[in-house]
């Protein structure tokens with residue numbers, strides 16, 4: 001994995017940036033009062049980001065999948081790299097993230113040779129994994145048709161259509177015809193369940209009932225945040241201001257107490273593209 005070019009952020013600068021971040025989140029709570037309904041999620045992702053990505057087709061201008069994933073943005077930002085907040089150019093961060101995510105998933109996936117990502121969008125994470133020959137199948141399911149279509153076009157453009165595939169699922173629907181695909185699969189969610197705060201229990205129930213081999217959840221969480229670190233306070237208020245889910249990990253802990261799941265790993269994420277919201281990793285298996 002490449003060591004990125006990055007400058008550590010001084011404590012006073014971090015405290016100031018956290019204060020600005022908190023002020024923005026408080027403003028969002030006061031003036032926007034976001035309620036993360038299906039329509040809001042559709043506007044942000046299907047008609048929003050994924051719609052834009054599909055209409056721009058920027059992969060057509062990029063000679064390699066890696067250059068498409070890293071992008072062209074040379075602006076500096078604060079990001080979390082190997083557990084530390086640093087100043088880093090966006091493209092340096094995304095170059096580092098490709099390796100960091102690939103290593104993380106590979107380390108957590110046991111003996112699996114395929115990954116099924118739920119809420120995969122256009123497959124950014126799956127394409128990041130695709131350089132590792134270990135993965136014979138990388139499959140993305142999502143509710144957003146524009147994400148699915150963009151993912152299919154990207155896979156086909158880079159000749160990956162046999163290994164990286166996409167289809168539709170609604171994780172809130174107990175009768176969704178794709179749920180049986182989860183059986184025996186190694187599942188990844190990456191900031192997906194965050195978008196479904198109104199149905200976390202149902203989504204976990206649908207995943208558990210399908211009997212996957214293993215689940216790797218990487219989602220925002222308040223569970224491991226402290227009240228003494230200004231950055232953690234910024235994350236907590238940001239999560240509240242965006243109305244992201246906050247129940248998932250408490251629910252998994254409860255299921256573990258009931259001996260319905262076995263939790264294999266709990267850890268805070270070592271990388272994140274911003275000051276706030278660095279996510280929590282839970283890896284678990286159904287108890288059979």
Ligand SMILES: C[S@@+](CC[C@H](N)C(=O)[O-])C[C@H]1O[C@@H](n2cnc3c(N)ncnc32)[C@H](O)[C@@H]1O
Pocket residue numbers: 041045046118119120121122123124125141142143144147169170171172189190191192193195196
């Ligand atoms: C924040 S994006 C993350 C996308 C991807 N995991 C990534 O890291 O690039 C959340 C994704 O969850 C999807 N999603 C939201 N509700 C869903 C549902 N009920 N069923 C399946 N996917 C859903 C959205 O369409 C969106 O693509």
